[in-house]
Amino acid sequence: MHENTFWQLIDDCTPPTPDPDAEQLAAALTHRLSAGPLATVVGFAEQLSWALHRLDRREYGNRNGLSGDSFLYTRAAVVAAGRGAYEATLHDPRLFTPYVEDLIWAERLLYVPDEAYGRITGEEWDRSTRYSYESYSNTEGWADA
Numbered sequence: 001m002h003e004n005t006f007w008q009l010i011d012d013c014t015p016p017t018p019d020p021d022a023e024q025l026a027a028a029l030t031h032r033l034s035a036g037p038l039a040t041v042v043g044f045a046e047q048l049s050w051a052l053h054r055l056d057r058r059e060y061g062n063r064n065g066l067s068g069d070s071f072l073y074t075r076a077a078v079v080a081a082g083r084g085a086y087e088a089t090l091h092d093p094r095l096f097t098p099y100v101e102d103l104i105w106a107e108r109l110l111y112v113p114d115e116a117y118g119r120i121t122g123e124e125w126d127r128s129t130r131y132s133y134e135s136y137s138n139t140e141g142w143a144d145a
Contacts, residue, residue: 001040001042001043001044001046001047003047003050005043005047006043006044006047006048006051007082007083009029009032009044010025010029010079010080010082010083011082011083012032013025013028013029013032014028014080014082015028019080020077020102020104021077021104021105021106021107021108022076022077022080022106022108022109023108025080025106025109026106026108026109026111026112029044029109029112029116030112030115030116030119033112033113033116034115034116034119034120038117038120038121041113041116041117041120042113042127044112044113044116045113045127045129046129046130046131048079048109048110048112048113048133049129049130049131049132049133050129050130050131051079051086052072052075052076052079052131052133053131053132053133053137053138053141054090054138054141055075055078055079055086055089055090055096056071056075056133056134056135056136056137056138056141056142057093057138057141057142058141058142059093060075060089060093060096061135061136066100068134068135068136069135070105071135071136072107072110072133072134072135073105073106073107073110074096074099074100074104074105075133075135076105076106076107076109076110077099077104077105077106078096078099079106079109080106080109110133113125113127114127
């Protein structure tokens with residue numbers, strides 16, 4: 001899946017009403033991905049992992065004192081906010097702070113590929129992606145400056 005396709009899918013599935021924890025977004029994404037080919041689910045998982053991995057950096061996590069899980073769920077909220085918010089946050093780490101202060105988490109977004117895979121195949125997905133989205137796994141992002 002191309003990066004533009006990933007962000008268009010996020011945009012297309014974003015509900016018209018506020019959805020700060022991305023529950024509705026995740027449900028819509030799961031439904032949409034479940035209706036397509038398995039390759040689309042795999043591509044979505046890869047793009048999601050890459051987006052989360054890119055936010056796994058010292059300038060986002062270190063300054064906010066978050067636990068590993070909290071840091072991951074907050075990064076997912078930035079992705080759920082869409083491409084504009086995501087790219088702005090990549091360029092200005094201070095934009096990450098409101099997600100932390102307002103406890104905006106999008107944990108449910110993390111399970112979208114697994115749920116879509118399960119609906120298509122009837123099996124649990126023991127997946128791995130090229131990039132890990134687990135907190136503090138981006139060694140380049142946590143290297144001393």
